Amino acid sequence: MNHTLKIILKKSALRWFFIVMGTLGYNAGITQSDQDALMMKKNEFCTGLMYQQSTWDQYWEGTLKRENLNIGTMKTQMVGYMAMYGITNKLNAFVSLPWVKTSSTAGQWKGQQGIQDVSAWLKYWAIDKKGAKGRFGLFGLAGVSLPVSDYTIDMLPYSIGLGTTNFNARIMADYQRGKWFATGSMTYVLRSNVELDRTAYYTTGIHYTNEIKMPDATQWMVRAGYRYKNWIAEVVADNWTTQGGHDITRNNMPFVSNRMEATRLGANFKWEDGMVKGLSLLAGGNYALEGRNMGQATTVYGGIVYLFNFSKKSSSNTNSPASK
Amino acid sequence: MKNLLLIFLIPALFAGCNKEVDDVSLAYPVLQPTKTDANAGTWKTMLLTTPDQIAVSAPAAATGPDYTAQINEIKSLQAKLNDDGRNQVNYWGAGAVLRWNEITRELIAKYNLPPVNNPDGTYPAPDANNPLSYPYFPFANPPYAARAYAYVSAACYDALVACYHYKKLYNRSAPYVVNTTVNPLLPKTDLPSYPSEDATVAGVMWEMMKLLFPGEQAAIQAKINEHLQARIAAGMNVRSDIDAGYALGRAVANLFVARARTDRAGTAGGSMVIQKQFEDAAIARGEMPWISQENPKRPGMLMLFGRVKTWNFDSAQLLSIRPPAPPATGSEQFKKELEEVYNYAKNPTRDQIRIAQYWADGVGTYTPPGHWNAIASDEFVKLGLSEVRWARNLALLNTAMEDAAVSCWDAKYLYFNPRPYQMDTRIKTVVGLPNFPSYTSGHSTFSGSASTVLGYLVKNKAASFEAMALEASISRLYGAIHYRSDCEAGIACGQRVGGFAVTRAQNDGAGD
Numbered sequence: 001m002n003h004t005l006k007i008i009l010k011k012s013a014l015r016w017f018f019i020v021m022g023t024l025g026y027n028a029g030i031t032q033s034d035q036d037a038l039m040m041k042k043n044e045f046c047t048g049l050m051y052q053q054s055t056w057d058q059y060w061e062g063t064l065k066r067e068n069l070n071i072g073t074m075k076t077q078m079v080g081y082m083a084m085y086g087i088t089n090k091l092n093a094f095v096s097l098p099w100v101k102t103s104s105t106a107g108q109w110k111g112q113q114g115i116q117d118v119s120a121w122l123k124y125w126a127i128d129k130k131g132a133k134g135r136f137g138l139f140g141l142a143g144v145s146l147p148v149s150d151y152t153i154d155m156l157p158y159s160i161g162l163g164t165t166n167f168n169a170r171i172m173a174d175y176q177r178g179k180w181f182a183t184g185s186m187t188y189v190l191r192s193n194v195e196l197d198r199t200a201y202y203t204t205g206i207h208y209t210n211e212i213k214m215p216d217a218t219q220w221m222v223r224a225g226y227r228y229k230n231w232i233a234e235v236v237a238d239n240w241t242t243q244g245g246h247d248i249t250r251n252n253m254p255f256v257s258n259r260m261e262a263t264r265l266g267a268n269f270k271w272e273d274g275m276v277k278g279l280s281l282l283a284g285g286n287y288a289l290e291g292r293n294m295g296q297a298t299t300v301y302g303g304i305v306y307l308f309n310f311s312k313k314s315s316s317n318t319n320s321p322a323s324k
Numbered sequence: 325m326k327n328l329l330l331i332f333l334i335p336a337l338f339a340g341c342n343k344e345v346d347d348v349s350l351a352y353p354v355l356q357p358t359k360t361d362a363n364a365g366t367w368k369t370m371l372l373t374t375p376d377q378i379a380v381s382a383p384a385a386a387t388g389p390d391y392t393a394q395i396n397e398i399k400s401l402q403a404k405l406n407d408d409g410r411n412q413v414n415y416w417g418a419g420a421v422l423r424w425n426e427i428t429r430e431l432i433a434k435y436n437l438p439p440v441n442n443p444d445g446t447y448p449a450p451d452a453n454n455p456l457s458y459p460y461f462p463f464a465n466p467p468y469a470a471r472a473y474a475y476v477s478a479a480c481y482d483a484l485v486a487c488y489h490y491k492k493l494y495n496r497s498a499p500y501v502v503n504t505t506v507n508p509l510l511p512k513t514d515l516p517s518y519p520s521e522d523a524t525v526a527g528v529m530w531e532m533m534k535l536l537f538p539g540e541q542a543a544i545q546a547k548i549n550e551h552l553q554a555r556i557a558a559g560m561n562v563r564s565d566i567d568a569g570y571a572l573g574r575a576v577a578n579l580f581v582a583r584a585r586t587d588r589a590g591t592a593g594g595s596m597v598i599q600k601q602f603e604d605a606a607i608a609r610g611e612m613p614w615i616s617q618e619n620p621k622r623p624g625m626l627m628l629f630g631r632v633k634t635w636n637f638d639s640a641q642l643l644s645i646r647p648p649a650p651p652a653t654g655s656e657q658f659k660k661e662l663e664e665v666y667n668y669a670k671n672p673t674r675d676q677i678r679i680a681q682y683w684a685d686g687v688g689t690y691t692p693p694g695h696w697n698a699i700a701s702d703e704f705v706k707l708g709l710s711e712v713r714w715a716r717n718l719a720l721l722n723t724a725m726e727d728a729a730v731s732c733w734d735a736k737y738l739y740f741n742p743r744p745y746q747m748d749t750r751i752k753t754v755v756g757l758p759n760f761p762s763y764t765s766g767h768s769t770f771s772g773s774a775s776t777v778l779g780y781l782v783k784n785k786a787a788s789f790e791a792m793a794l795e796a797s798i799s800r801l802y803g804a805i806h807y808r809s810d811c812e813a814g815i816a817c818g819q820r821v822g823g824f825a826v827t828r829a830q831n832d833g834a835g836d
Contacts, residue, residue, distance in 0.1 A: 106619060108617060110804075199348075200698060209347050251437050253687055
């Protein structure tokens with residue numbers, strides 16, 4: 001591999017890693033640049049590692065917020081590997097693979113750990129309109145994720161994932177004016193059915209099968225902030241809602257096909273180190289304001305990303321709404 | 325733009341995927357018994373002293389305007405039968421005893437939830453007289469469930485023996501035999517139709533569910549209406565068959581309700597004073613007593629269930645099959661077994677977790693007795709049993725499993741043995757930790773009794789049932805909530821419990 005570093009302009013396309021669903025520890029799946037409006041140039045390759053930690057000591061049992069002294073504080077830790085590649089200036093690909101570990105401070109349940117779901121995305125920059133005052137971009141994304149280990153999904157909230165194969169379709173709009181920007185996106189997540197290790201289960205009625213019909217999910221996200229030179233600072237709000245599913249009944253265990261909702265508010269920072277070219281540091285966090293059948297999680301993360309340019313051409317990096 | 329479209333097309337292809345799930349229960353075929361068991365009126369009952377203990381008057385002649393009106397009820401229902409109605413005919417056509425066993429399982433799963441503690445750290449007790457306010461009555465935990473399945477099944481059995489007695493006595497033919505213009509929508513049978521066996525079962529359920537799930541009256545009534553209407557719409561019964569069966573079922577069930585009110589289950593919850601006595605007794609023997617591992621500490625589950633009245637043996641026989649004392653908590657044997665649990669808990673393999681979860685049947689499920697009812701039902705469906713034999717087999721299975729619960733709970737509170745996690749908090753579990761003493765394993769006792777009964781009833785599957793029971797038993801060690809002694813003593817006791825039910829089966833006149 002050619003490790004020749006290429007200068008990255010400070011106002012370059014930012015390889016912006018972000019976490020979508022760390023809230024409960026259920027969906028610790030990471031996604032990265034699929035959430036932002038930034039593009040890599042052709043033949044640029046970027047790779048990185050991220051650590052994320054999510055904790056909650058209260059959760060919504062249906063709509064009732066409660067604590068559980070037999071869980072105490074639930075903690076989900078994740079180490080994620082990510083890689084991104086510019087296929088063309090307008091088409092980027094991303095993959096990620098997280099390792100997840102769950103634990104709690106009380107009770108006798110055994111926390112679980114393992115490699116969770118691999119995800120892969122394609123991102124297409126469909127429209128780029130420069131106006132007198134700003135620049136507008138429209139993006140289409142498609143992603144797939146699927147479990148790569150045979151983890152149990154029947155031990156929530158200790159399971160490391162929900163076990164679904166997901167197909168994501170996302171449309172995203174971005175507007176940049178000077179150093180300030182705003183991005184909005186909508187996502188539809190097709191979720192496959194999943195299977196338990198048992199032959200019957202109860203949701204709102206009994207089912208004599210090991211297969212569970214999983215509701216699909218939608219997500220919206222808005223983010224806005226400062227994007228200039230080697231800094232990004234933004235606030236992010238998002239909402240995850242399953243299209244169906246049932247509530248946890250009183251004092252019951254959570255179940256994989258519960259109706260899960262969360263509205264989160266958070267902030268992200270990215271800083272590109274001027275000393276070591278190609279190196280970026282990431283940090284951020286979010287907090288669940290509202291939810292249903294999920295933990296009221298506080299999530300923090302930090303990561304490090306490194307960019308290679310295989311094209312060996314100096315990047316002009318006008319390839320993004322992020323640039324002027 | 326073309327590329328963008330493509331990106332959205334890929335997931336769209338999967339949008340068409342069918343997400344509907346194949347449910348085993350909904351795929352059960354309509355019942356077509358291989359033999360009618362027309363002489364079942366002579367089979368030995370559980371509580372009824374004679375099959376005619378409850379009087380059923382002779383049906384009016386199958387002629388004249390009244391009977392014609394009843395035939396016309398069938399025809400008018402059939403004339404407006406839509407897909408829903410046809411589905412109901414077929415659903416109930418799989419068997420009354422089967423379907424109501426499933427409904428019982430469903431209610432057990434719905435109600436199998438431990439109450440949340442009060443703010444002061446105490447726990448509220450569900451109140452049968454106030455079932456709809458929290459904590460809902462009942463908390464359908466495994467002993468409660470075992471007893472519920474036993475009463476439902478035993479009452480169905482006795483009522484159907486009486487029903488078959490009257491069927492033979494009065495010998496009224498089915499409507500489609502009396503009147504050939506009636507079109508039966510289910511397989512024809514030679515069995516006389518008065519009183520209706522389906523209505524007999526429904527009548528039993530109405531009374532039993534009042535006792536067992538008093539908050540579910542409206543839902544049960546709706547099911548009963550649907551069931552009985554489906555039988556008339558199917559052309560299998562006229563209204564008077566239904567009415568007679570329903571009344572018979574209710575009357576027989578009331579004998580069982582009377583037994584239930586005096587079987588000591590009502591006081592099985594115990595109290596903290598009683599729990600302290602068990603604890604003191606264990607300390608006096610030099611043993612480490614069981615301590616609830618929940619926070620706040622929850623009183624042990626149904627601490628006096630070991631004194632509940634049994635079905636297939638008496639209290640002296642209960643003592644004779646009582647498991648021997650477990651290894652003393654200070655003994656080398658105990659240390660060795662604790663170490664074994666720890667080793668399973670440290671790094672459970674995926675297959676051990678699979679087995680632990682397959683048999684866990686914990687909170688929010690139909691419990692281990694429910695699991696064995698599901699296993700039994702899958703087998704019985706293949707055998708094409710008559711309704712009365714369905715009831716007899718389930719009565720044998722479920723009375724054995726309630727007896728297993730009594731035997732196991734007797735040992736649990738007598739020995740008051742601590743769980744592995746209490747002795748070593750490094751022993752984290754992959755299934756829920758039950759809130760009652762460790763020795764013996766309830767799953768093992770239930771499974772030992774169930775596999776013994778099922779092995780007698782379905783002889784060519786006996787080895788497979790035993791293998792399942794052993795796997796259910798060892799699953800509790802994999803789950804890290806039981807020692808090996810708990811599992812082995814549980815299986816052994818369960819098999820002896822099951823033996824008493826087999827003795828009953830050998831002498832009830834039903835044959836194979």
